Amino acid sequence: MQTFLSSQNIVELEKRYRANLINSITGFKNANLIGTIDEENRTNLAVFNSVFHLGANPALIGFIVRPDSVERHTLENIISTHHYTINHVNKIIYKKAHQTAARYPRDVSEFRATRLTEEYKNNFKAPYVAQSHIQIGVQFKQKIDIELNGTILVIGEITQLYFPSNCIFTDGFLDIEKAETIACTGLDSYHTTTRISRLSYAKPDTEPEELKLNYLE
Amino acid sequence: MQTFLSSQNIVELEKRYRANLINSITGFKNANLIGTIDEENRTNLAVFNSVFHLGANPALIGFIVRPDSVERHTLENIISTHHYTINHVNKIIYKKAHQTAARYPRDVSEFRATRLTEEYKNNFKAPYVAQSHIQIGVQFKQKIDIELNGTILVIGEITQLYFPSNCIFTDGFLDIEKAETIACTGLDSYHTTTRISRLSYAKPDTEPEELKLNYLE
Numbered sequence: 011m012q013t014f015l016s017s018q019n020i021v022e023l024e025k026r027y028r029a030n031l032i033n034s035i036t037g038f039k040n041a042n043l044i045g046t047i048d049e050e051n052r053t054n055l056a057v058f059n060s061v062f063h064l065g066a067n068p069a070l071i072g073f074i075v076r077p078d079s080v081e082r083h084t085l086e087n088i089i090s091t092h093h094y095t096i097n098h099v100n101k102i103i104y105k106k107a108h109q110t111a112a113r114y115p116r117d118v119s120e121f122r123a124t125r126l127t128e129e130y131k132n133n134f135k136a137p138y139v140a141q142s143h144i145q146i147g148v149q150f151k152q153k154i155d156i157e158l159n160g161t162i163l164v165i166g167e168i169t170q171l172y173f174p175s176n177c178i179f180t181d182g183f184l185d186i187e188k189a190e191t192i193a194c195t196g197l198d199s200y201h202t203t204t205r206i207s208r209l210s211y212a213k214p215d216t217e218p219e220e221l222k223l224n225y226l227e
Numbered sequence: 228m229q230t231f232l233s234s235q236n237i238v239e240l241e242k243r244y245r246a247n248l249i250n251s252i253t254g255f256k257n258a259n260l261i262g263t264i265d266e267e268n269r270t271n272l273a274v275f276n277s278v279f280h281l282g283a284n285p286a287l288i289g290f291i292v293r294p295d296s297v298e299r300h301t302l303e304n305i306i307s308t309h310h311y312t313i314n315h316v317n318k319i320i321y322k323k324a325h326q327t328a329a330r331y332p333r334d335v336s337e338f339r340a341t342r343l344t345e346e347y348k349n350n351f352k353a354p355y356v357a358q359s360h361i362q363i364g365v366q367f368k369q370k371i372d373i374e375l376n377g378t379i380l381v382i383g384e385i386t387q388l389y390f391p392s393n394c395i396f397t398d399g400f401l402d403i404e405k406a407e408t409i410a411c412t413g414l415d416s417y418h419t420t421t422r423i424s425r426l427s428y429a430k431p432d433t434e435p436e437e438l439k440l441n442y443l444e
Contacts, residue, residue, distance in 0.1 A: 013392045013395065014388070016387060020385065026398070027399030028283050028286070029283045029399070030398050030400045030401075031283075031395075031399040032385070033280055034400055034401035035361060035388065035390070035401060036279055037278065037361075038420065039254075041254075062291065063249065064373065065293075066246045066248075066250065067238075098254055105426065105434070108429055108435050109434065110429070112430050114431050118431075146252060156281065158282075158287060158369060159285065168237065169233070171232040171252065172230065172231050172232075173229070173230055174230070179247075182246070182248040183414075183415075184247075186252075186254060187418060191255065193254075193420055196400045196401070198400075199425045200423045200424060201420035203255065203410055205417070205418050206318065206419060207416075209321075209415045214330060218322050218325045
């Protein structure tokens, strides 16, 4: 049996029900912790599940900020200090990551509240999450206001990248599953994964085949 | 052991290696097939892994189009006919979905080339993918040019939604894992998932708990 909802049906859904449903249908996504610091050296950490790839050269990454949410501290810090970290959520820290979404006051760092550890390295101003296995240092490039609903697209360039040395393939593919990164659905559901296969580059007259590639080490 | 790459290291990577790496680090995402039709009723189908949630009320969804790619047919059709479908890739059709990325000429429909089935229903102009279990009908709202790298953000409003009736929870959460949707990493890796748990709404003074909720039916 298939359920059909029209535009009108969607508008008439109870608010929280609609939020759960519409946040579910965009599918699997990554949970990422974004770490920032303000000009008075107060840190902030917030979970975002809207980080997406924008380009490889230059290496650009985007995410969406909602207008009236706790995520505002993140945006304010990025605009004032221009640097932030994106840290993959893994199966060890997913409950702490989820907890960073709580509405803590400005002077409470979510690092301290959730007992995640600030890590500073290679002269990067913003704090990494020490418990995260894949860490990305990003320099702010542009913010684009989306007038349709008041959300904001934040774009940055990747200037530092850290990952477990035993998770990279010979062709540059990074095995985030081996790095214990987990997938996320809806607003609150977390999932481990099992790779089916990698498929070869698609060409018109051949069927895709399973790639037989190895780790670099 | 952790590998560190600086901005300079990233720039110096071989092009294809960098594409694999930078497409991997944004984490898990959903593979979606976008179905369109042009004014001469020629259909097009292409896989995108950059679809993301923009808002629940109105229900807005975005995705990224790259400037010089086969995805251009999709964008041209959306601009001319204003309607498109977003269809979840599941474990039965993932090889066919991957194959839609091949550079077929304009007059070859990827539906026919990959033997996926066009489905038309409830007066929606664009074709759904019959084999997909979660299908979203979208009306084009806006395109935003991202000048940093020539990509384009396409935003639409959800006007039709179809999902398996036994996959929806009492609070509106849709169990896309039960609907056989799969997760994707990098440019070519596909994964099944296993839910760890859903977590309760985060509040400052309590720890998140596992949600005990049930299917609507």
